[in-house]
Amino acid sequence: MSTLLSVEDLSIDYGRRNPVHAVRNVSLSIEEDEFVGLVGESGCGKSTLGFAIARLERPPAQIVGGRIHIGGNDWMSMDAESMRKARWETVSVVLQSGMNALNPIMTIGAQFRDVMEQHGHRGRRAIEERAVEVLDLVQIRPEVLRRYPHELSGGMKQRIAIALSLVLRPKLVIMDEPTTALDMVVQRQILENLKALRHQQSFAMLFISHDLGLVLELVDRVVVMYAGEIIEEQSSRGLLKHAWHPYTRALMDSLPDPENPKGSYQGIPGSPPDLHVIPEACMYAPRCPLVQESCRTSTPSLETFQDVQSRCPVTRQEVVDGVGVRS
Ligand SMILES: Nc1ncnc2c1ncn2[C@@H]1O[C@H](COP(=O)(O)OP(=O)(O)OP(=O)(O)O)[C@@H](O)[C@H]1O
Numbered sequence: 001m002s003t004l005l006s007v008e009d010l011s012i013d014y015g016r017r018n019p020v021h022a023v024r025n026v027s028l029s030i031e032e033d034e035f036v037g038l039v040g041e042s043g044c045g046k047s048t049l050g051f052a053i054a055r056l057e058r059p060p061a062q063i064v065g066g067r068i069h070i071g072g073n074d075w076m077s078m079d080a081e082s083m084r085k086a087r088w089e090t091v092s093v094v095l096q097s098g099m100n101a102l103n104p105i106m107t108i109g110a111q112f113r114d115v116m117e118q119h120g121h122r123g124r125r126a127i128e129e130r131a132v133e134v135l136d137l138v139q140i141r142p143e144v145l146r147r148y149p150h151e152l153s154g155g156m157k158q159r160i161a162i163a164l165s166l167v168l169r170p171k172l173v174i175m176d177e178p179t180t181a182l183d184m185v186v187q188r189q190i191l192e193n194l195k196a197l198r199h200q201q202s203f204a205m206l207f208i209s210h211d212l213g214l215v216l217e218l219v220d221r222v223v224v225m226y227a228g229e230i231i232e233e234q235s236s237r238g239l240l241k242h243a244w245h246p247y248t249r250a251l252m253d254s255l256p257d258p259e260n261p262k263g264s265y266q267g268i269p270g271s272p273p274d275l276h277v278i279p280e281a282c283m284y285a286p287r288c289p290l291v292q293e294s295c296r297t298s299t300p301s302l303e304t305f306q307d308v309q310s311r312c313p314v315t316r317q318e319v320v321d322g323v324g325v326r327s
Pocket residue numbers: 014015020022040041042043044045046047048049060061210275
């Protein structure tokens with residue numbers, strides 16, 4: 001496998017005067033065909049990062065440092081025309097409100113034609129065949145091509161948005177909470193569609209969600225953000241065995257009990273910090289049950305140990321001492 005996406009040291013602020021440092025020094029890579037999940041509480045910077053990777057950031061968001069390469073191409077210095085072409089063809093995006101991104105006055109078929117024609121595809125029949133093929137991937141029948149969005153349910157529209165995102169065979173699809181607005185049954189159907197998809201078309205995915213349980217079912221590797229930084233990164237399989245960072249552990253502990261899925265949702269006590277002034281300390285220290293004095297006076301770095309990246313020296317030491325067992 002080779003690296004498809006490489007983000008190095010990326011920082012994004014909102015505003016210039018008294019900025020919010022929403023994403024700080026994030027480095028992240030995704031291999032071809034790999035599914036990666038990006039998780040963390042509301043406001044930790046997931047969408048800001050995902051949008052910037054697709055170069056869809058809008059003022060007051062501003063990339064203030066770092067590099068993004070996709071398929072070896074410098075994604076930061078691309079001109080507008082190359083960017084327009086690359087969108088859909090190299091990277092496509094599905095949003096929580098993706099279903100609302102469908103044009104209400106065009107049939108679904110016309111929207112597929114529109115995207116494909118804008119990218120140089122010609123021939124009504126060939127375009128329709130490709131649309132039918134990707135709709136089939138999300139189990140939608142060809143008849144919908146003649147329908148308007150208002151005639152379809154939210155779940156169908158979101159599946160159509162997913163099909164549309166795949167129509168030009170992009171190398172990377174960024175999905176930002178694609179199922180959050182839908183009810184549980186429809187969420188589940190879409191999750192099953194997404195799981196099956198990767199066996200049918202080759203692409204990599206960055207799946208953004210606050211729902212770690214959902215993410216663990218779908219992706220190969222999980223990246224956990226807290227207050228604008230990556231605090232842990234490891235394989236889904238590894239994470240299910242042992243979460244390293246105390247924040248990741250809190251996220252794991254807040255997952256509903258599979259034996260009692262209707263049981264009460266345990267939130268994490270406390271709230272995330274203000275991102276205007278970044279202290280010389282661990283950002284999670286005020287909420288951390290394992291906090292030590294050094295956590296309040298120095299910024300821990302993200303370090304790799306046993307294939308896990310974690311920003312917590314305290315729990316890393318547990319593993320070294322054999323308290324946190326890695327089998
Ligand atoms: N337009 C804006 N102006 C100023 N700050 C912003 C703006 N948009 C977002 N932020 C701040 O940037 C930070 C990251 O927000 P972002 O939307 O990326 O988080 P998120 O992880 O996607 O959250 P959610 O799970 O709620 O979608 C938050 O602290 C937020 O308050």
